[in-house]
Amino acid sequence: xxxxxxxxxxxxxxxxxxxxxxxxxxxxxxxxxxxxxxxxxxxxxxxxxxxxxxxxxxxxxxxxxxxxxxxxxxxxxxxxxxxxxxxxxxxxxxxxxxxxxxxxxxxxxx
Amino acid sequence: xxxxxxxxxxxxxxxxxxxxxxxxxxxxxxxxxxxxxxxxxxxxxxxxxxxxxxxxxxxxxxxxxxxxxxxxxxxxxxxxxxxxxxxxxxxxxxxxxxxxxxxxxxxxxx
DNA sequence: ATTATATGAAACCTTATGGTTTCCTGTCAA
DNA sequence: TTGACAGGAAACCATAAGGTTTCATATAAT
Numbered sequence: 067x068x069x070x071x072x073x074x075x076x077x078x079x080x081x082x083x084x085x086x087x088x089x090x091x092x093x094x095x096x097x098x099x100x101x102x103x104x105x106x107x108x109x110x111x112x113x114x115x116x117x118x119x120x121x122x123x124x125x126x127x128x129x130x131x132x133x134x135x136x137x138x139x140x141x142x143x144x145x146x147x148x149x150x151x152x153x154x155x156x157x158x159x160x161x162x163x164x165x166x167x168x169x170x171x172x173x174x175x176x
Numbered sequence: 177x178x179x180x181x182x183x184x185x186x187x188x189x190x191x192x193x194x195x196x197x198x199x200x201x202x203x204x205x206x207x208x209x210x211x212x213x214x215x216x217x218x219x220x221x222x223x224x225x226x227x228x229x230x231x232x233x234x235x236x237x238x239x240x241x242x243x244x245x246x247x248x249x250x251x252x253x254x255x256x257x258x259x260x261x262x263x264x265x266x267x268x269x270x271x272x273x274x275x276x277x278x279x280x281x282x283x284x285x286x
Numbered sequence: 287a288t289t290a291t292a293t294g295a296a297a298c299c300t301t302a303t304g305g306t307t308t309c310c311t312g313t314c315a316a
Numbered sequence: 317t318t319g320a321c322a323g324g325a326a327a328c329c330a331t332a333a334g335g336t337t338t339c340a341t342a343t344a345a346t
Contacts, residue, residue: 080190081304085259092263098323111305113324132313132322140266147267149195150257153202156250157257191334208293221335223294228333242292242343 075145078122083107084115088138091125095137185255188232193217194225198248201235205247 079085083105090101102112116136119125123142128135189195193215200211212222226246229235233252238245 074190074192076186076192076195077190080184080187082184082186083304085186089262092266099321107304108306109323110307110325114304117324134323138266140263143260143263144267146256147260150253150260152199153250153253156202156248157254193334209291217334218336219293220295220337224334227294244293 073118073122075122075124075142076149078118078124079143079146081115081118083112084119087112087115087119088124091136091138092140095128095135097133097135099133101136183228183232185232185234185252186259188228188234189253189256191225191228193222194229197222197225197229198234201246201248202250205238205245207243207245209243211246 079088086105087101090096090104098109098113098116101116102109105112116125119136120127123139125136126139128137189198196215197211200206200214208219208223208226211226212219215222226235229246230237233249235246236249238247
C-alpha cells in the first residue's frame with residue numbers, strides 16, 4: 067500500500083491542457099504562475115490540473131520558499147507505453163498483422 | 177475535409193471499458209452483443225462506447241446481415257505512440273535524462 | 287405472415303469535469 | 317509590520333460523460 071494514485075494516467079492525459087502542461091514541464095520545472103501564464107485560463111484552473119497530474123503521479127512538487135516548483139515525473143508515462151505495446155503487433159509486424167487478418171476472416175461466431 | 181474525428185483518441189482511450197473493448201477487438205472482430213456479454217453493463221452502453229471509438233477512428237464497422245461487426249483500427253493508436261515518443265528521452269536515454277536534470281537544477285526563473 | 291434477433295435512437299438521471307470568483311494563508315521585501 | 321506575491325481551498329456553475337430503460341427498425345428464421 068504505497069502511492070495509491072487517485073487518478074488514472076489515461077484519464078489524466080485525456081485533457082489537452084494537461085498534455086500541454088506535461089510538455090511544458092518536460093522542458094523545465096516551474097511554478098504554477100509561470101505555467102498558467104502560458105494558458106488562457108485562470109491560475110486556479112491550472113492548479114487543479116496540476117493536482118490531477120500529481121495524483122496520477124505524472125508530476126511532483128518541490129517547495130522552494132513561497133513557490134512550488136512542479137516537475138515532470140516521466141516514468142509514469144511508461145504505463146501508457148506498456149498498454150500500447152500490446153498493440154504493437156499491428157503496426158510493425160507485417161506477419162502477425164497478416165496472421166491476424168486471416169484468422170479473423172469473416173467470422174464473428176465461435 | 178475528410179474523416180474529421182469528433183472524438184480525441186486520448187479521450188476515447190481514457191475510459192477503462194473502452195480500453196477493454198479495444199483489447200477484445202484486437203483478438204477478433206465481433207458484433208455488439210458479443211462484446212457486451214463480456215461486461216456488466218447494458219448492451220446500449222457498450223453501443224455508445226463503440227460510437228465514441230468509431231468517431232475517434234479506433235474501430236470500424238462491417239455490416240453483415242443484421243449484425244454489425246466491429247473491428248479494431250489499430251493505426252489510430254499511433255497517435256498516442258507519437259505523443260509519447262516526445263517523452264522517450266526521459267526513459268531510455270540516460271545521457272539526456274542527466275542533461276535534463278542538470279539543466280533544471282534549482283531554477284524556475286529565467 | 288409472424289416471431290425472434292441485432293442494434294441504434296431517445297429521453298432521462300446522476301455524477302464528474304473544467305471553469306470561474308472569492309477568500310485565506312504563507313513567505314518575501316520595504 | 318505592512319504590503320505584495322505565490323498558491324491552495326471553497327463554493328458555485330454549466331456541460332459532458334456514463335449509465336439505464338423504453339421504443340423503433342431492419343433482418344433472419346419458422
